[in-house]
Amino acid sequence: VSKRTASLIATGPSPAATEEPEMDHPKEIFLKDYKKPDYLFDTVDLEFQLGDEKTMVTSKIAVSPGNEGTSSPLALHGCDLKLLSIKINGTELKSDKYTVDPRHLTILTPPAGVFNMEIVTEIYPQLNTSLEGLYRSTGNFCTQCEAEGFRKITYFQDRPDVMAKYTCRIEGDKTLYPVLLSNGNLIEQGDLEGGKHYALWEDPFKKPCYLFALVAGQLECREDSFVTCSGRKVTLRIWTPAQDLPKTSHAMYSLKEAMKWDEEVFGLEYDLDLFNIVVVPDFNMGAMENKSLNVFQSRLVLASPEAATDGDYAAILGVIGHEYFHNWTGNRVTCRDWFQLTLKEGLTVFRDQEFSSDLGCRTVKRIADVSKLRSYQFPQDAGPMAHPIRPLSYIKMDNFYTGTGLRKGAEVVRMYKTMFGASGFRKGMDLYFQRHDGQAVTCEDFYAAMCDANNAHLPNFLQWYSQAGTPTVKVTSSYDEGSQAFSLKLSQEVPPTPGQPMKEPMFIPVAVGLVDSTGKDMPLTSIYSDGRVQTLSNDGHPIFTTVLQFKKKEEEFIFNNVPERPVPSLLRGYSAPIRLDSDLTESDLYFLLANDSDEFNRWEAGQILARKLMFSLVADFQQQKTLALNTKFVDGLRAILRSTSLDKEFIAKAITLPGQGEIMDMMSIADPDAVHAVRTFIKKELAFQLKDDLLAAVTSNRSSEAYAFNHDSVARRALKNTCLAYLASLNEPDVTELALNEYKSATNMTEQFAALAALSQNPGQVREDALLDFYNKWQQDYLVVSKWFALQATSDIPGNVANVQKLLAHPAFDMRNPNKVYSLIGGFCGSPVSFHAKDGSGYKFLGEVVLQLDKINPQWHPAWFQRSLDGGDMMRPDKLLLSPAGDDHLSQWTL
Ligand code: ARG
């Protein structure tokens, strides 16, 4: 663990690195050392002979010099491969002409000019538990090559700037592996002797090897089609084991919506006649965007109303969209090197967020995304693992698929849109594709396309790519009645992070509106800043929100013609990934909570009030004072809860307190017990004081209609389930009865699981019975069983460490399946109290599990640190972090 942590801190090679063998200290790679490849690969023809004991891989590559007149050795990456033979231009290469070590094969003196290379290797997918390269999942073969897994298949220049056209011939037993898939188009297939068959695939687009994929096995497909904007018919297939086919309809719907959305919003059309999605139960990450052959873990494709929650449905929509959108942002235009990961991931996360917003409710989606950023990414940016969205060095690239690269990266992309508007952003995207289609590029190329398309120059904006740490922006306001001028003084501070003690000011877009005393937005006419007056108008229409371009350490913006003292609504829509520290008073915040036209900021005002309240109660708790809840806060939430005009999902979010992780992240010394005690106290007190309203919300939001995944139904269930969770915290017989009744009468997983979560808040027989009943009902469905594990793992009932330890031995648990590990172990790391148990039993437990897991699949711990702690660090006791609850699909109903 410490070694991996060290790789994230990236402070340079440790002194031991030079003394110990390379296997123990893999090389640290630096962005500043980037060099173009010496050799290019033009075509790659792969042949796989799949077998139960061994698989033979033949790779024929047309090589050409990358740099004029190169004569340097050709170094190929390789890992866990058995080399059988190498031929250059048809002749077997003698063993003194190459060297092999555990990580490379080096051809010492390659021929000048263009040549052919043929390499035959043997691999053992059935022994590959790393789920990287070619491996087996429930008997089927599948691949995962991003970031650096292709080297586990064959010797190759495993780097994204080596782009080639591929063919792939797959040969295997026809009964065991009736379906043989790879990228591109199927151009030939047929039977062979000995009960075998083959398929030959050809991908017409150049691609880096991380986008290569192969799948073989017993799969069936749901087939559908999509007609593109230019009238081409694309065949769509989702492959799963036969029994799961009925659960693929929502994924197919999501795919078609994503294809339509990318045409409508970005003018991007799909470029082949076939698009495949394959579902595998054992998968390290969520999914993978391999060209025309996306691979997904089951949870992100399979759904039925009985077995999947609204959260699952939403995640499927988002991730199906995400992987599909990569076809342009990632595949057609890819990354020059892995340091540029955020170029494709930040952009594609932004695109999937926008897609989900357009199909659902924009404000609610924005709130969900900002909450995740705060709970998972802020702590990372404030801790020892802080790194810029584009890191400066890495040892193992897999460690950088972080909340920072992805979520903060998406926020950086969003800032371009905030500054240039939807049409300016679209112009930038168009220019980006016009310039770079078919290329492997850098974050600067994206920045240049955005700026050039908008004739803009954004001083300091590139700092977002190179400086780690969350900037804090302080705002103080003043109003001068005589001159009718309202001033906002802004100052920024980017905190020091490991390796970056000093920071430069950043370019921060701050969206601002001014609210008058009746609660209406004031029209904004002109601002004075930088010694200039800028007139604000939108083709003669008044404007109500303006984006301040804040780019110095300190800057003052003066709004003119402001007839009365306004309440400023700052950072509308959360226009930059910063911490805002304003001089708004409590009464300003209650006013914004009730009136702001920017719904995001209405929610935000409530959250700021809740945070202030939690901090003051934490102080009381620490000084052993009696806790008491301020009535204004209760009244504010009551008013929201009773509103008939607000969106129901918005109400559910607005009455939910900030997560424990978010609060601890803001404390200089984290005190998990105090935060938990305070959060529990407020929850119960609110439930007690708002009981009638909460009960009314539960009963009035029942529905006998069949399950539908649309915003109104999702919002209704969200409100009902949130209220039920509050009520259950009272642990009173009537609410237990109510929750039991909801549990028994539920006809969909969203409501059934929420009721189970409500019941399991309180230790006792009712809890035990409900958990057992649920398990008995669902033991055949491993995805539901994973939820059951997660629910128990994240529980705050006393003595839960022992409980989780017992679950490790449960027959349904399996250390080799990432979903189960995420649910149980990852869930436990997100538990509010047990993980941080004062006697250290939680940390000890985790340490033991990590040592076991590392031998099976080393990608797991970084991955579930990200999911449950999202980069949180357990090495620093003053910054112990945790998420509101273990896993995304759970955090909803555990409040
Ligand atoms: N590119 C994938 C996605 O966008 C993530 C794959 C990461 N895989 C890994 N082994 N680090 O979903």
Ligand code: ZN
């Ligand atoms: Zn992605």
